């Protein structure tokens with residue numbers, strides 16, 4: 001997965017960009033939604049890959065042969081997406097809430 | 106996966122704790138090393154689950170029937186572990202390098 005998305009991480013958190021990218025679907029580029037894993041170890045949203053397989057019985061990433069029966073839920077990715085989004089929100093608030101230079105009191 | 110580990114995240118990054126826990130193996134509690142996924146969608150280090158299966162043909166998390174042939178590489182987790190560790194290191198340096206109160210110059 002080497003696709004690029006526009007930077008949507010707040011300043012100081014650019015180092016989480018790779019983690020963010022790994023949690024995205026190579027078909028819709030959004031965060032994975034009901035992640036399904038192929039035998040070739042590639043992950044897609046459930047709806048995205050099922051739509052794709054209705055046209056071609058191949059993995060969209062590596063072209064391995066693939067059928068719906070080969071798909072397996074990858075539930076830890078769904079949990080990672082939810083927790084990563086929550087953490088990103090909290091970290092960005094920390095950054096925005098604290099002024100860059102503390103006033104003398 | 107509801108196990109708890111001692112807090113090893115630097116101050117301000119506690120919100121990444123859930124992400125950290127999801128990337129750990131339920132057998133050795135370390136970050137996943139060559140992650141293998143079961144049909145029941147549970148993940149373990151390759152060595153940890155193979156050792157376990159030499160004693161019992163069950164998933165250690167949910168007790169579903171399981172054989173070595175049912176295991177599937179979950180490579181995105183290996184990439185997530187590597188990138189999460191790198192990001193955590195960079196974020197902790199940012200926190201430690203910047204003084205809590207900026208001196209007036």
Ligand SMILES: [Zn+2]
Pocket residue numbers: 025026027028029030032033044045048
């Ligand atoms: Zn998708």
Ligand SMILES: [Zn+2]
Pocket residue numbers: 038040041042059060061062063064
């Ligand atoms: Zn593939």
Ligand SMILES: [Zn+2]
Pocket residue numbers: 130131132133134135137138149150153
């Ligand atoms: Zn392990």
Ligand SMILES: [Zn+2]
Pocket residue numbers: 143145146147164165166167168169
């Ligand atoms: Zn299981």
